[in-house]
Amino acid sequence: MKFCKKYEEYMQTQDQKKLPGVGFKNLKKILKRCRRETTQLQNSPLLLNDSAHHNSHARCLHPCPVCDGSFFPSLMKEMSVVVECFNERAQKVLDVHLATGFHKYFMWCKGKLHGQGNGNHHSLIQEGKDLVGYALINAIAMRKILKKYDKIHDSKQGQAFRSQVQSMHMELLQSPWLCELIAFHINLRESKKALRKCSEILLEGCSLVFNDGKPSLSCELFDAVKLEIDLTCSICLDTVFDPVYLSCGHIFCFMCACKAGSVTIVDGLKATEPTAKCPLCRQAGVYNGSLHLDELNILLSRRCPEYWEERLQSERAERIRQTKEHWESQSRAFLGI
Template identity: 70%
Template structure:
C-alpha cells in the first residue's frame, strides 16, 4: 500500500508493503506445504518469518508512525500558532505552497493512518491463517507496547478534533475546502467520545472519559501508550506537580490503565481536543475550570514556598 495520499508529495510515503509481506508468507507456505505448524512453536521456529516477515513489518510500522506523527504535529503547530509565530509559519507555508492545502493535508493524513491500519490488520490476519496460530495478534500487542501502533498516536486524535473544530467554525466560509466528514463527537449519557469512520471495515472510537476521575477529560493529555487523561489526573498518577509537569515524571511511573512504564515524558497536550470539548461541553468545562483553578493555585503556592525555603536554607 505504498501510495501517495497527499498532494504535492515528491517522494513516496512510507507505508505497509502488503504485497511484499504476502510474498514472504507465500515463501513460508511453500517451504512448509506438507507440515502443519505447531501453535506453541511458531513463529519461534519459523526461520522465514523470524528472519524476514516480522522485522520487515516492524520497520515499516515504525516508519509509518514516525512520518505520520511528524507531519501531523507540523500541521497542527501551524493551525494553532498565534502572533508573530503564526505569520512566520504562514509566510513559510505560502512559499512552499502548503498553507492553502492545510485542511486537505489533514484529511489525507487521517486517511493515510487508517489505510495503513487496515493493511497491518489484514497482513497479521493472513499470517495467523497460514500458521494456524495467534502469533500475529501477539505481535500486534507487542507493537502497541512499543508505541508504534498508528491508531495509538495522540496526533490521530488531535487531527480528528481538528476536522470537527473546522467543520463547526468554518462552515460559512466559501474558501474552506470540503472537510472530512468521517469524524464526529458523540455524547451518550453525558459521556463524550470521538468517532471516525473511513470504510465499513474501519471504525475508530476514542473514549473521552478519564479513567482516574471518571469524568470527561479536562485539559486532556495523551500518554505515549495512547491513553488519554486529564492533565492534573495524569500528574497525580505520575507523582509530579502541575508546576513540574509530566516530563519530570520518573521512568518507572506507569500508565494507570495499561501499566506501561516510560509513558509520561513524551505525553502530548491535546489542544484541539480541549477546544472541541470546551465548546461542546461548555457548562461542564466552566465548572471544572473553576474547580481546577483553586487546586492549581494551591500547588503553585506550595511549589514556590518550597523553592524559597530551599533558597534560604530553611
C-alpha cells in the same frame, strides 16, 4: 476490489507527497513463497504416505524460518517509518493551525521555504484530511497482512506481533496526533467561517458523540475500521478536562495525571519518576512522553461550555494553592531557610 490493489492505488495518489507505506505486495510474496516451499516439502515422496502432513492443506507451522527471518523485520521497519512520518507531519499541521502572531508567520515562511504546501488555510485542512486517511489505511494494511500470516501458519504469532507493536507505541490508531487531527476537523466543521470557505474538503465520518453522558471521538472512513476514543477520565470518572495523552495510549485530565504521577501542576508530568505507572494499565515510564491535546481541549470546551466553566472554577483554587506553595518553597531554598 481486493484490498492489496486498493492500498496500492491509494499510495500511488500519495506519491507526490513522498509518504512511505507498508510493502503490502512484497510481504504477501514472502508468505506466498513460504506456502509454496511448504507445499513442495509436503508433496515430497518421503511425506506422501504421512496422512498428518497430507491433510495439513499446505499450512506452515510456526516457528517458520522462511517467514520469521524476513517477514517480521521488514514489517517492523516499514511500520516504524510510517508512524514516524505520520506523527511528524501531523504535528506540523497542528502547530501551524494553533500558532498565533509572529510564530504563525514564521512557520508559514518556513513551510514555503521547504516546499511544504502553499501555506494557506485550505491546503492545511486538506493536509490534515489526507493524513487521517493515510493513518487509517496503513493501520488496515498492517492488520490484514498479520491476519494473513496467522492463516497461513495456523498460529497466533501475528496477533502477538500486533500486541508487541502496541506496547512499543507504534500502532497508528493509538497515535495522539490522530486524535488531535480528528478533533481539528470537527472544530473546523463547527466553525461557520471555515465551513463557508472549505466545506468541500472538511473530513466527514468523524464526530464527538455522547452515550449516556459519556463522550467519545468516533471516526469511520473505511469500512474495515471504526475508531472509538473514550474521553472519560478513569481517575475522576468525568469528561477529561485539560486532557493529556500518556505514551501508553490513555487519556486523563492534566490535574488527575499529575496526582497519579505524584507531581504538582507546576512541575508538570515531565518531572515524574521513571517508575511512575499509568493508573489504568500499570505501565511504567509513560508520563515523560505525555502530550497535551490542545485541539481536543478546544472541542470539549465548545461542546460542554457549562461543564468546562464549572470545572475551571473548581480547579482554579487548587492550581493557585499549588503555585503558591511551589514559589514559597523556591524562595526558602534560595534564601537558605
